[in-house]
Amino acid sequence: MTKAITVSGLHKAFGRTHALDGLDLEVEAGEVHGFLGPNGAGKSTTIRVLLGLLRADSGAAQLLGRDPWHDAVELHRRIAYVPGDVTLWRNLSGGEVIDLYGRLRGGLDKARRAELIERFELDPTKKGRTYSKGNRQKVALVAAFAAKDVELLILDEPTSGLDPLMEEVFQSCVEEERRRGRTVLLSSHILSEVEELCDRVSIIRKGRTVETGSLADLRHLTRTSVTAELAGAPNGLSALPGVHDLDVQGHRVRLQVDSDKLDAVLRSLTESGVRSLTSTPPTLEELFLRHYQDEVTAAAGGEGARAR
Amino acid sequence: MTAVTADTRFAPRTGGTRPLAGTGALLRLALRRDRVMLPLWVLVVGGTTASAANSLGAFYDTPEERANVISSMATNSSLRSLYGPVFDDSLGALVSWRYVAFMGAFAAVMSLLLVVRHTREEEETGRQEMLASLQVGRRASLTAALLTALIANAGIALLVTLGLAGEGAAGALALGLAIAGVGMVFATLAAVCAQLTETARLARGLTAAVLGLAWALKAAGDAARTDGSHPLTWLSPIGWAENMRAFAGERWWVVLLFAAVVAVQAVVAYTLAGRRDVGMSFIPARPGPAEGRLSTATSLAWRLQRGALLGWGAGFLLAGIMFGSMTEGAADLVGDNENTKEMLERMGGQAGVTDAFLAAMLGMLAMVGALYIVQSVLRLNGEETAQRAEPVLAAAVGRVRWAAGHLYVAFGGAALLLLLGGLGLAVGYRKEAGPLLGASLVQIAAVWLLGSFAVLVYGLLPRLAPLGWAYAALSLGLGWIGPALNLPDAALNLSPFQHLPKMPGNAMEWTPVLVQLALAAVFTVAGLVGLRRRDMQS
Numbered sequence A: 001m002t003k004a005i006t007v008s009g010l011h012k013a014f015g016r017t018h019a020l021d022g023l024d025l026e027v028e029a030g031e032v033h034g035f036l037g038p039n040g041a042g043k044s045t046t047i048r049v050l051l052g053l054l055r056a057d058s059g060a061a062q063l064l065g066r067d068p069w070h071d072a073v074e075l076h077r078r079i080a081y082v083p084g085d086v087t088l089w090r091n092l093s094g095g096e097v098i099d100l101y102g103r104l105r106g107g108l109d110k111a112r113r114a115e116l117i118e119r120f121e122l123d124p125t126k127k128g129r130t131y132s133k134g135n136r137q138k139v140a141l142v143a144a145f146a147a148k149d150v151e152l153l154i155l156d157e158p159t160s161g162l163d164p165l166m167e168e169v170f171q172s173c174v175e176e177e178r179r180r181g182r183t184v185l186l187s188s189h190i191l192s193e194v195e196e197l198c199d200r201v202s203i204i205r206k207g208r209t210v211e212t213g214s215l216a217d218l219r220h221l222t223r224t225s226v227t228a229e230l231a232g233a234p235n236g237l238s239a240l241p242g243v244h245d246l247d248v249q250g251h252r253v254r255l256q257v258d259s260d261k262l263d264a265v266l267r268s269l270t271e272s273g274v275r276s277l278t279s280t281p282p283t284l285e286e287l288f289l290r291h292y293q294d295e296v297t298a299a300a301g302g303e304g305a306r307a308r
Numbered sequence B: 001m002t003a004v005t006a007d008t009r010f011a012p013r014t015g016g017t018r019p020l021a022g023t024g025a026l027l028r029l030a031l032r033r034d035r036v037m038l039p040l041w042v043l044v045v046g047g048t049t050a051s052a053a054n055s056l057g058a059f060y061d062t063p064e065e066r067a068n069v070i071s072s073m074a075t076n077s078s079l080r081s082l083y084g085p086v087f088d089d090s091l092g093a094l095v096s097w098r099y100v101a102f103m104g105a106f107a108a109v110m111s112l113l114l115v116v117r118h119t120r121e122e123e124e125t126g127r128q129e130m131l132a133s134l135q136v137g138r139r140a141s142l143t144a145a146l147l148t149a150l151i152a153n154a155g156i157a158l159l160v161t162l163g164l165a166g167e168g169a170a171g172a173l174a175l176g177l178a179i180a181g182v183g184m185v186f187a188t189l190a191a192v193c194a195q196l197t198e199t200a201r202l203a204r205g206l207t208a209a210v211l212g213l214a215w216a217l218k219a220a221g222d223a224a225r226t227d228g229s230h231p232l233t234w235l236s237p238i239g240w241a242e243n244m245r246a247f248a249g250e251r252w253w254v255v256l257l258f259a260a261v262v263a264v265q266a267v268v269a270y271t272l273a274g275r276r277d278v279g280m281s282f283i284p285a286r287p288g289p290a291e292g293r294l295s296t297a298t299s300l301a302w303r304l305q306r307g308a309l310l311g312w313g314a315g316f317l318l319a320g321i322m323f324g325s326m327t328e329g330a331a332d333l334v335g336d337n338e339n340t341k342e343m344l345e346r347m348g349g350q351a352g353v354t355d356a357f358l359a360a361m362l363g364m365l366a367m368v369g370a371l372y373i374v375q376s377v378l379r380l381n382g383e384e385t386a387q388r389a390e391p392v393l394a395a396a397v398g399r400v401r402w403a404a405g406h407l408y409v410a411f412g413g414a415a416l417l418l419l420l421g422g423l424g425l426a427v428g429y430r431k432e433a434g435p436l437l438g439a440s441l442v443q444i445a446a447v448w449l450l451g452s453f454a455v456l457v458y459g460l461l462p463r464l465a466p467l468g469w470a471y472a473a474l475s476l477g478l479g480w481i482g483p484a485l486n487l488p489d490a491a492l493n494l495s496p497f498q499h500l501p502k503m504p505g506n507a508m509e510w511t512p513v514l515v516q517l518a519l520a521a522v523f524t525v526a527g528l529v530g531l532r533r534r535d536m537q538s
Helices: A044-052 A072-076 A092-104 A110-120 A133-145 A162-181 A192-195 A216-218 A259-272 A285-300 A301-308 B024-031 B037-050 B052-059 B065-075 B077-085 B091-118 B118-125 B129-133 B140-169 B169-196 B201-226 B237-243 B253-274 B297-332 B339-349 B353-377 B379-383 B388-394 B401-428 B433-442 B443-459 B462-485 B510-533
Strands: A001-015 A018-026 A031-038 A058-063 A077-082 A152-156 A183-187 A201-204 A208-214 A223-230 A243-249 A252-258 A272-279
Touching: A001 A044, A001 A183, A001 B253, A018 A031, A018 A058, A018 A183, A018 A192, A018 B024, A031 A044, A031 A162, A031 A192, A044 A183, A077 A252, A077 B433, A092 A110, A110 A133, A110 A162, A133 A152, A133 A162, A133 B118, A133 B140, A152 A162, A162 A192, A162 A208, A162 B065, A183 A192, A192 B379, A201 A216, A201 A272, A201 A285, A208 A216, A216 A259, A216 A285, A223 A259, A223 B077, A252 A259, A252 B253, A252 B353, A259 A272, A259 B353, A272 B037, A285 B077, A301 B077, B024 B091, B024 B388, B037 B052, B037 B077, B037 B091, B037 B140, B052 B091, B052 B140, B065 B077, B065 B091, B077 B091, B077 B201, B077 B388, B091 B118, B091 B140, B091 B201, B091 B237, B091 B433, B091 B462, B118 B201, B129 B169, B140 B253, B169 B201, B169 B253, B201 B237, B201 B297, B297 B379, B297 B401, B353 B401, B353 B433, B353 B443, B353 B462, B379 B388, B379 B401, B388 B401, B401 B433, B401 B510, B443 B510
Parallel strands: A018 A208, A031 A183, A031 A201, A077 A152, A152 A183
Antiparallel strands: A001 A018, A001 A058, A201 A208, A223 A252, A223 A272, A243 A252
16 A cells, blocks of 8 residues: 555644644545645645644644654655745845755756756746745745655645746646656645646545545536537426426526436436537536535534534 | 554654754855855954954053053943943953943844844744755754854854954953853844744844843943942843953853853753744734724834834833932042043033933933834835835835835834933932933934934935944944044044033033934935835835
């Protein structure tokens, strides 16, 4: 078995705020794992526990088979981290900082460093105070992707401030990391990026994991939107289990259906004769929103709904 | 491969393995970042002290002269509280007497700035988080910061030892160690404070407050006894530096006292650092109001600076009370001693001895007030370079209005501080406050002039904004050491304080006051015009 990250029942409180409330997370070696959640859900806190910056109050965490607090320094040789908000020293150049990070991690691939600087169009001679946010981000990205002998990359909203062109460069870099067999934990709010890159995702909320699995798995749990133009009037659709938001206007039908009940709906539609049909699987965004909106439902339904 | 069991618990809160990993690289990083600032501090503090034998020797060139001056200085408690006890009449001892406390305090300021800069400031900015994700042990950054301070203080000690070796190698070494010892005490104290507070600013303020207290304890203790043996003196690290007795039968065991306190404070800092998470503090920030009432740039400036002003105000009041209560002691002065009279005249007074003393104290408070106004004015530069000014200026706030908010606090605050100092003197001396408050207000002209110089530099040459300190530092140096050096008047006249009437004890002269106020207005306006025309710094 190879798990890059195993976290179970993690708790961390800051005063009266419970940042982590029994969080679980499993990342297989070699996969790109999306780490999603609304602001303040505990993503960064989890990452800081994984980096040994914070010590959890209770629960267990293992990183590449070792204790992230006790073995922090040894582990960091095998980890590259990119924070969401990179701060640089005002009077050091970007190139100096990349090399410092490289030396402190245990080695930098010179050729790769040069190639990445080229691809990210970074001027390494500028001083830290003169970089824009996107360029500061690039400094940390180049340092991470050029790291030698790294097994796991932990990226905490790494592309904030990057332009779409650079976003593309970033995505191809992550793709290359995957091909080299490295594991990536990617925390992000850019859902198209997650959809593009990630094998599996975990969605957390209020310091707990609410959903985890491959995108296909998650889609299965949610609804597909169907729009159809029929030859005759539809019948019996409203009686079918799993159908929501049914909207019939003459021969035109729009509905949402639980993905595992799709079969029965299609049968019913073909009975009336289908002229055109579009079926859209839920986007990650819809998945995401559903979990966020649960919050409202959970608040209304009391503790039971949240325990799931 | 064993499966990970769910009940794996976190290891106890220890430093983890290899807690010092990366210290060397972090030390090199610190030295690279401080490649200008650190050598400058070492040269100024160490070099000034090292060259003191020449400058003092030119003034007091015969042993008789020195003995004469020293005997009169040593018998007066008020002067002793300022400059410390004199232990011998050799030239070396004279240098030590005049410089050890002052330069020790300078080394302390340097050390606290260095240590906080490389510990709490790194955490506050988030840079530490990135470093800690690398091969950097939990104790590495604190160790690198303390080593940086050690290198700087060792540099000062070396310069002093080499520069004064001609007066006696042992004494030179003792003086160097005493100055560096004070530096290291405050380096490790700053390391402790950096664990306690969440912001670098507060960590610096806390350490500086202890430094102020140490100075006050030394001053009070020295006022009471001639040989520096008062318990209050022994409570102050600056007092220990005096008690090293450089060039006067050195007491080497005092080095052990420094070493012990440095060691204890370092242990406390390391222990605290091991008990907290990166970026967290033991004095947590209190939650603020959910809805704000700040509505103008001026109220924002006041909100940002009021904490610091409160601290300075308390310091001025307390210092005033302390100096005021020492004023009676000034009457002990041997009246017919020409040298002492001359010295006092140079320090500021002419009429009655108590008046002269009060005037000298007011002058000193005003010089410290200049430090307040410069740091308050340069807050503008801090806000600008940290990009916090940008969103304010992007709102419907002009540059001048934004700057004016901070300048009200700087200039108004400086006036308030002087009044508090004058009030403190009146309370301590138990005399009516009116004349003292008036006399303290006279000093405002020079303080404002030094503040307006900082506005001028900031407005016209923002990259060189730290030079705003230069004029204030020069005036402070001239006021402190100038009278003893017999510098030419042309040099002394550079300090605006030199031109103001020495009050109480002398009649009011309006001309210098008005000239300085006018000059301050011109500088301020010129600075603001420059600010309005130039590019904002990114």
